[in-house]
Amino acid sequence: MKVSDFDFHLPEDRIALRPMVPREAARLLEVADGLHDRRVADLPSLLRAGDLLIINNTKVLPTQLKGTRERDGQTAGFEATLIKSLDGQSWQAFLKPGKRIREGDRVAFGDLTADILSKNEDGVYVLRFAQSPSEVINGLHRLGGMPLPPYIRSKRAEDAQDLTDYQTVFARDEGSVAAPTAGLHFTPELLETIRAKGVLTEEITLHVGAGTFLPVKVDDTDDHTMHAEFGHITPDSAARINAVRQAGGRLICVGTTALRLLESACDDQGVIRPFAAETAIFITPGVRINSADMLLTNFHLPKSTLFMLVCAFAGTEAMKAAYDHAIETGYRFFSYGDACLLTNRSRD
Template sequence: MLISNFDFDLPEDRIALRPAEPREAARLLRVDAEGALTDSHIGDMADYLHAGDLLVVNDTRVLPTQLDGQRIREDSMVNIEATLVKSTGATQWQAFLKPGRKVRPGDKLQFKNDAAKLNAIVSAKDDNGLYTLDFQHGPQELLERLHIVGGMPLPPYIRSKRHEDEQDKSDYQTIFARDEGSVAAPTAGLHFTPALLEKLTAKGVGIERITLHVGAGTFLPVKVEDTDDHVMHAEFGVITPESAERINAVRASGGRIICVGTTSLRLLESACDPQGTIHPFAAETAIFITPGVKVRSCDLLMTNFHLPKSTLFMLVCALAGTDVMKKAYAHAIDTGYRFFSYGDACLLTNVS
């Protein structure tokens, strides 16, 4: 399939720079099995779910991997912005550096604020523009200093308009976050609050936590013209035996599985057999879900509005139908829905 089939025009003012306040005040576009569209709000979700349904959420926690510092040489010093994207060792990370042309292997980097500093040496650069940084600290010290020095790794479409700040340290973390390891938030989960969870629990809706550590590949543009040529990024995920058993039990009893976010869906699909049974899982997944692929693991998907020509927009087209999703996105744009990580959401019915 051509990547251009998943393009659409999105006005700049539809990109949300801050989340709704309170979070469940965000809008929710419901898309049913026939493609009918209903405007609603996140706070009304309990009205659309049934007792015995199960929300499957991603409990990954975002690391503060956005760093500002300097490249230090004997003869010069240059300001450098680093976004850590993948841990490749106890004290080693792959990172995007800006401006990358000012850095070469062997350079020393220092990131600091008034409370702490991080020192690293650039050891390599690959063909995709990723640099390997060897931090000059032990594993525990590195993590502790990262939490002091680092900022939240907001996606490029937000960072191009404003810098991350203290508010993002809470805004860009879901209520479910507990297992640290992501460099991007599972953004559908950002909409949930204790009050909303109380309403869902009172309705008889269950919550099941699984873990997929979200990588920066979520935001990387698709650079090929055909989906067959795209190589998905790999992300590490875990579904415990207990979680798999509970999810399967809900389906066996007639309850519906509602994935909160594409990360939850991708992990369930990675652990799902052809009969729709979920198995325990602890591995990296690079699953790529495009139209024509049957989604077997869930009945509904709650997700934010995604970038044009992105793998995530392809995923929702696979789940709900390409024509339906193009119609839904056109409606969302025309009626002022807010897009991307801090934006509004839709609740989609699986018709694949």
């Protein structure tokens, strides 16, 4: 398929720079038999007793760092976004401006120091810290800011408010460099209302990588190489998820991260298997999705793999109509934006 088939025009003022307060006050577009304008607070009324919300409990690390480089008596400042831990001490990173950094440089982030080992053709650097893995993590919590996506950081700097805004109420298992943003809409009060209705919840873990924000640079989807992310579904979680489906309950994924992990662990009959590995699953229209029945997700970037995924899930024409409606009626887009609730049409 042509990547250009998934393009659309998004006015700059539709990009949300802060979340709604309270979180469940965000708008919710239900894409079912037609389009229905709601609020996230209405979600309990759209669910049934016996349904199961599948939640990604990953926790975002504050991997945005300000660094300095010393060379030939000259000091230069730069910014680093750590995007993937390779062994605890070595990390992949984006550096800006990259022209100030060379292979072999020693750089410092406060009391953390690292050597620049390499730079690949995609502009991703590999740094090796002098400190131990635990010291690096402690340093990130002392020195780092939230790694906000480029479409927010290009308009404002991250700040202390983002430390809580860019973290879900489910966040438990530290390891992501981007938030599972559909989960940002939930509050303890909303969860209490949902559970009081008899809706179940199950936590799984997919550590979100920065590749989720990288543009698709090819013309045809067949030529795109998907980024890999580590996911984990325990045997007990898999058993509980399967039991809900066997009892007739619906599986509702909170976010594309939960869906990609669930589908990676799913067989052709819809049975979820325990999973502990990296997944680079790429879901495009024409792919049958056997795992989830519904999907709660935010509004995604034009020509992104995530927009392709929602088109596969709910139908390309339906999603293009939904996005047109969202743009025309003032919905807020991307990580801090509004949400939509989709029904799986890939099995129709």
